[in-house]
Amino acid sequence: MEVQPQQEADDDVTATNNNNNAADACSNSALTLDLNKIDLPTFRQMIKPYLQRHQLETALFWYDKLVTLSKGNPQDVYWYADTLYKSGQYHRASKLLERYKLDERCVSGRYLKAKCHYESKDFQEALNILQDFDESEKSKDIKSENIDGIPKSDASLESAVLLLKAKIYECMENRELALSCYKKSLKLDVRCFEAFNNLIQHQMLSAPEEKKLMQQLNFNLCEDESERTLTKYLYRKMLKKYNKPQDVSNEIDQLNDNFDVLVSKAEQLFYNCEFNNCFKITSGILKSDPYNPSCLPVHIASLVELRKTKELFYLAHKLVDLYPNKEISWFAVGAYYFLINKHEPARRYLSKSTTLNRVFSPAWLMYGHSFGVENEHDQAMAAYFSASKLMEGCHLPLLYIGLEYGLTNNSKLADRFFTEAQKIAPEDPFVLHEIAVIAFQNQQYAEAENHFLNALNKFVASPQSLKSDKWEPLFNNLGHVSRKLKKFQNSIKYHKEALTLLPNNSSTYSALGYTYALSGDYQSSIDCFHKSLAIRKDDAFTTTMLNMVVEHFMNEYKPYPEFSDALPFFTPADTIPKYLGSSKVEVTKSESSSITLDDTEEPLAVKEVSMIQDEEMEDV
Template identity: 50%
Template sequence: MNLERLRKRVRQYLDQQQYQSALFWADKVASLSHEEPQDIYWLAQCLYLTAQYHRAAHALRSRKLDKLYEACRYLAARCHYAAKEHQQALDILDMEEPINKRLFEKYLKDESGLKDPSNDWEMSQSSIKSSICLLRGKIYDALDNRALATYSYKEALKLDAYCFEAFDLLTSHHMLTAQEEKELLESLPLGKLCTEEQELLRFLFENKLKKYNKPSETVLPESVDGLQENLDVVVSLAERHYYNCDFKMCYKLTSVVMEKDPFHANCLPVHIGTLVELNKANELFYLSHKLVDLYPSNPVSWFAVGCYYLMVGHKNEHARRYLSKATTLEKTYGPAWVAYGHSFAVESEHDQAMAAYFTAAQLMKGCHLPMLYIGLEYGLTNNSKLAERFFGQALSIAPEDPFVMHEVGVVAFQNGEWKTAEKWFLDALEKIKAIGNEVTVDKWEPLLNNLGHVCRKLKKYAEALDYHRQALVLIPQNASTYSAIGYIHSLMGNFENAVDYFHTALGLRRDDTFSVTMLGHCIEMYIGDSEAYIAKTESLSSGTLKTLSWYLNSATKPCGFG
């Protein structure tokens, strides 16, 4: 009986995904070989692939193979992990061998010159140990122990630099800060583990890490020429455009990827986010329904549906239902928690919004967005001290992010620190111009208006007018901007222009109390009323200040990105 030929047939059926046939022959080979360890191992593999997890674990553990061979220990633990028995899986992985057994095995190996049995099973010791660390990380993740999960993923990567799954889990789940990512990359012994592909690995890892960098044409080393069209590389470039607020270019790139691979896992979250930013509701509706039909157990499908209902407005209850389903399928799915927070934030449910954002912050240690949104919520509840603290944390993670700079400026404005506010607003504006040459995204309209407000406070009236006019280019029909321009004209004594702008503001928003009040006083001044309402400076009477309280708390106060 040629057992080697039957063993090859088992592997052949595994390669052809005929798992039942492979299981049948693996069972017979194990009996014919009188239960040789490698045949029991392949029998357990077949049982695992046919989702018979407890049978597979029993086949290994009843013969004590999990205590003798690393590969068997890993497979037994993986069976319990697949059956969602996380603590049992962890117990198997953390099981220590008796010291006398290890010394005895070392003696036998030295005496006989035997090599490690796992090498005979087409696996090296380093790859098995890396797989064990990766699985341990996943188990800790499932047990909500992010610190130990992060450590385990790092160890997996150090043992096997090709273990991209560990690297992807660390980066895509935002488990590391930018500095920690850089330190991890420098600590990997790429030259030692993979001399030939060192340049390739370094390029792929660095390309994945630079999501906050300014997008540029992908420069490839000569040794990896041809990767510029690789979809993962294109998605990384699209992600950089997304984080730099160039949503049109991001959409262009993600659309190319989606055309070639309609369900590209890494591209889908970026593409969905871009559809939301560009308000492409119909396209998102079609995509989300297609995803739910094809991948109902994937959290990104329900995330897409939740984002659609958030985008169309007045459907926040529906959005929460679907986003909650996404977090149930994968409780560590950070983007769904952030969107879940948004669904409460738009209804001014600050406590519930912050609870969701705090969950996202715990899951996405290396992402600044949850901190930014927590700060926004504290700002909206007039808790500027806590808002400042969280904006500071967001700034430490993403020091180049103009959204964060803007919000730090808003807090400074609210504290009456006009010079500090101006500095932060101007820094944010410089970053935006560096990213996209010109400010053309309507998201930046609040920043331009806020620059106008702070310049008015500093009595730089000409500059203030210029910023408000730039804001009008981005959003032409904003009543608050027209009333702010009218207010500056009134401070400059240009009452005729002020009257025109207040009229325009009232045409856009009839219930604008500030514009009504100011229009009346400007008309009085224009026709030469002896009682001066507006003095040479911005000194206002107590009655005026009371009348303007609504305006100072809305139109002239810095706008946030809620």
């Protein structure tokens, strides 16, 4: 029959399927047997190289299988959650820890879960997770197990927990509790740089408080004397520098080329107003390490001071392209617009910078400056007040508030804020200078002189420290107060120093001319007034003083003392031969008889003229 081949084919297919099923059954049995023989420690070691090469997706794939094979081994669960955290999958990591109750079994698990909520900006939940953690030893509710392969609960981990709590409090704008947690974190682990850096960079401590903290830190936690010396040196380099000019030196030669040490040196040069030297150092750092985050703020500030618009424009664009979510990028953009006097866009970008980082002090200060340069004193003070609340350890907002009050002729409030700024930074020469200005305005000249000289003595005795035109007002003000105290020679000396810093300043020439006039040196006074008017022709004070000094100069000094001021008189008998010479004049007898020359008596007309001149001279 014709259907027989078809039946044979169907029988062959059925036989083949039966054989395949039998083979699959054997294969599954073998696979199950092989999985049971997998060496889990070797499997864990296999995953580590992927983490080291930042192949997180591959590591996650195998960690997922490892957790299943090990039936939820705690160390496998922990490192699986840790890898999820590193890959930015915070919610998955938190749920994984909850599912295996690892957050209840060990401090490391709870700490990791809290970090996941912190990174998700769920600050209250993160704080609740850590709320029961005893800040001195261990958690109260957690039975802390020492699980192999998981970081154990020790002083370092407890310090990390306190550091996380401090960050959470700071994000919730509870700076007082944040400050307390940062300090406790450092006491447990003096090497916790992040806690120390946040205390300093977020302006939580004043300069005296920073020194007190350094004395309280237990550097004996370091392994040996060399590590203690190194830690102290590096921390000391991070302390506030703008409160007192200091000598720029390096104590550890082996760290001469370290970027953090070089940044510290550049900051000191900047606060000493040596902007060119600062710019050289920061440029060298950024050439080797482009976009170094600790170097960028002082580098941008030096670009603004040196008015390098092209370099700042290029840097701002590169930062925005590479780091659009960083506050330093928009600060650079705002600084560029501030430098080219476009203050409205400058404020817009500076505001964005402060939104990304509420405690980024350079952006806050420049935001206030953008109002100040437009004489918008109320808005400038509002910006500085906001900055002062976020920068409680920094005196600069208080100093600028005082300056704005001074510009509005409110010297009492200005003096109040200067005094508050001095409490935070007692050795800052800028604060001392402004206090002296208030004393000068109150006619307390001796007190003003003491403050001015105190500010001057704060500078480093190096040739570079006083070459910046930033100190020109200090020398001019010293000249003014010396003039008020009748110390004319000192006044002249200080004004000349000011001219070396800012040569083409008309007001300095006017002040110098005024001092010369009071000291009786009218010639030098006139020269200075002329130089001032050559720079600023419409200066009313200088013009008035020049006229007065010239009049005094005319009355006191005769131009040609060997000659008399009276007009000379010559008789006709003397003048005729002089002008006629040897030429002969023929006079008729009738003419000669009509001319009468009397040498003993002046003609009437000449007498009248002479009398009038004498009267005029007496009037003069």
